[in-house]
Amino acid sequence: MTLSTINISDRDHQIAKLSAIAIALSLVEFFFPSPIPGVKPGIANIIILYTIFKFDLRMGIWVSIIRVFVTSIILGSFLSPTFFLSLSGALLSLLSLIIFRNLNPKYFSLISFSLIASLAHIIGQFVIVRLWIIPHNGIFYLLPIFILSAFIFGLVNALVTNKLLQLNPKK
Amino acid sequence: MIKEILKFFNTIKAGDWFIIILFCALIIVSTKFLWNLPQGEYLEIYKNNKILATYSLNQKITKIINGAKGDTKIIIDNGRVRFVSAPCTKKYCIHQGWINKANQIIICIPNKISISILGNKKNYDSINY
Numbered sequence: 439m440t441l442s443t444i445n446i447s448d449r450d451h452q453i454a455k456l457s458a459i460a461i462a463l464s465l466v467e468f469f470f471p472s473p474i475p476g477v478k479p480g481i482a483n484i485i486i487l488y489t490i491f492k493f494d495l496r497m498g499i500w501v502s503i504i505r506v507f508v509t510s511i512i513l514g515s516f517l518s519p520t521f522f523l524s525l526s527g528a529l530l531s532l533l534s535l536i537i538f539r540n541l542n543p544k545y546f547s548l549i550s551f552s553l554i555a556s557l558a559h560i561i562g563q564f565v566i567v568r569l570w571i572i573p574h575n576g577i578f579y580l581l582p583i584f585i586l587s588a589f590i591f592g593l594v595n596a597l598v599t600n601k602l603l604q605l606n607p608k609k
Numbered sequence: 610m611i612k613e614i615l616k617f618f619n620t621i622k623a624g625d626w627f628i629i630i631l632f633c634a635l636i637i638v639s640t641k642f643l644w645n646l647p648q649g650e651y652l653e654i655y656k657n658n659k660i661l662a663t664y665s666l667n668q669k670i671t672k673i674i675n676g677a678k679g680d681t682k683i684i685i686d687n688g689r690v691r692f693v694s695a696p697c698t699k700k701y702c703i704h705q706g707w708i709n710k711a712n713q714i715i716i717c718i719p720n721k722i723s724i725s726i727l728g729n730k731k732n733y734d735s736i737n738y
Binding site for chain 2 (some may be wrong): 579600601
């Protein structure tokens, strides 16, 4: 019989804790009524931004992907259109963060990253909606609303993350 | 709360402003391009809320309409239309300038003349519904 041992590092514990908070926030948001259908503040992304800035990008990617999968399993939407919407949004915003990770921190702060990621998030979702869920050009009519909401919530999320980082400065 | 937001504003760096301005430009451009109403095809002229005449927008003519207070002059210019002169005092109808999209309207209340553009098919808005 072979014994397999899994070494759990402190880092894994951190990822698990942060993912748990992100999942909890996603669930809160799911049950919270939204004024416009489809427009959500994405408060779980506060935790992901916080993780990226307090720790590193790799950890943020882990937290983001774990959040998408676990939230969909809890809500019973795993492998449904909702799940793919949230996955494509998360993947594209992570991709944008990877592409722009070398922006000079002297000129660009977390606000830029928050805005870039929120824009990438709605673009990722919109591509899925256009190609698969509602293949009709009429939905382009809604795009300005989504871009505007991405702008507002990107700023608000950056504000909250900024406050969190002030309360828990990087060691 | 407000103090926090002000403090947050102080953390915005030059590059951030660049991104913010870029984002605002994107909002404006997308609104402009994606919320474009269909081009108008016909012009309806109303006098006292009754339809007076219908013209095609694809021509270049000047029309003089006799309203409640005097003559109103309008110009149709290949797809767009505007009021040139009107006997009213405030001249809101003239200041509205050119209109060319379906469902756009100009109303001159003192002279009881209004014009409205129709597209190929009538899509209702809150005014003409």
